[in-house]
Amino acid sequence: MTNEIIKVGTFFCGIGAPEKALERLKKEGYIKDYKVEFFSEVDKDAIKSYCAIHNIDANLNLGDITQIKGIDLPCCDLWIGGFPCQDISCAGKMRGFNFESSTRSSLGWEMIRLLKEVKNKPKYVIFENVAMITSNKFKDTLNLFKNDLIKLGYTLYEDVLSATDYGIPQTRRRYFLIAILNNEKNFSFPKSIGCDLVFKDFLDTCVDEKYYLTNDEYEIIDDNKIIFHKKDRKDVIYEIDLNKYKRGGVCGIDKSCKFNQSSRVFSIERNAPTLTANNTAENVKIIEGVK
Ligand SMILES: C[S@@+](CC[C@H](N)C(=O)[O-])C[C@H]1O[C@@H](n2cnc3c(N)ncnc32)[C@H](O)[C@@H]1O
Structure with a gap:
């Protein structure tokens, strides 16, 4: 149980699924509480939904990540970034993620830029994307991405998890990259609990x-x-x-x-x-x- 209130900054927040997980951790007593210090989203419907679902003030939206400056970011314990996956996903054309590609998934690199710019780096960063990001096509870029995080002082833990191993009957394999500053805590991904539902x-x-x-x-x-x-x-x-x-x-x-x-x-x-x-x-x- 963490006794502090976890200060959260979330990029590409969408409807804020990770915030729902935080809410559940709080309810089940694993964390005392959390507070969203800022979020970054450009889609007006997503912003409206995010604020309504999580009861968050729309003024906390910093908008387009490319326009955010590290110096303007409030200090946080945790950053979350499920960056756009359309250019990585096998449903798309698989042209993204490369820093120079200027595609939506290259926006993930903006979080690296901000980590370099901020004075107080967050202790924890969670990145999430489609499993395809671990394929040969994106492996080299993913390694560059991870190397940048290591150079910034983070220890990394990564895995591809399937929703069906965690009680949700949906075909949904996702890559998770957990970055922990100065290796403050050992981390291991939760064990599969299977799925009894259809x-x-x-x-x-x-x-x-x-x-x-x-x-x-x-x-x-x-x-x-x-x-x-x-x-x-x-x-x-x-x-x-x-x-x-x-x-x-x-x-x-x-x-x-x-x-x-x-x-x-x-x-x-x-x-x-x-x-x-x-x-x-x-x-x-x-x-x-x-x-
Ligand atoms: C894969 S979704 C994230 C979903 C999110 N994890 C959730 O729980 O709903 C990516 C989000 O990034 C947003 N986005 C795209 N370009 C952006 C930008 N330049 N700055 C901030 N957000 C952006 C999209 O509108 C989309 O909602």
Whole structure:
């Protein structure tokens, strides 16, 4: 149990999932309390959500990280940065992260710049990104990133964790890099607790008809396969493999979809898919209630 109030600065805060974890640590008595000293976010909807979810004053937003100067940052114990992953993710074009690439994920380097600029460096920094960042394609840049942190006096702990090992049935593998200044504390990642739940345990039981892409009618095309048509577009076809549906995971395909990832149809019998950032009609589809 930490007796101090942990002062937190969070970059690329989005809706602030790590702050939810801090809230839980407080509730379960692992930390006394925490206080967000500042956050940095550019998306107006994310800012609104973040402030509403965590009851935080919008004036604490320092805005675009590229415009922040280290000298202006209040002293913090912990920085958090789940920097943009679209240019690293296999759902994107995988051109990012390199410092010179000027892509959204190269924004992660802005935190290194700020760590170099601030007078009092935070004791702890948590970086988070997609697992793809550890692939051969990004390995060299990730090593440069880590070397900079080591030169700044941090000891590093890293791992790729899967949500399904921590009680959440979602296909979501994420890279975590924990940087601890002057090796003040030994750190080890929490052990897997597995997952007893499946996707359908999280779904509403009463959902308005307007949210469904199809009605209940389907055609049997062979022993194991059925097809549904989209409600208002008969040319859009979802082909479902019934055996795969029972097993969970990807069980079908949207035949009209241009992109491999978003053409997948998921069963609700096991893990939920990762929802992509461009949450549009081209996103993954979910099928439920097949007998
Ligand atoms: C991968 S998301 C972070 C999600 C976050 N960890 C959460 O729990 O919701 C990256 C966020 O960085 C924000 N972002 C993009 N460019 C930024 C910039 N120049 N300065 C600050 N935030 C930025 C995006 O709007 C997005 O919300």
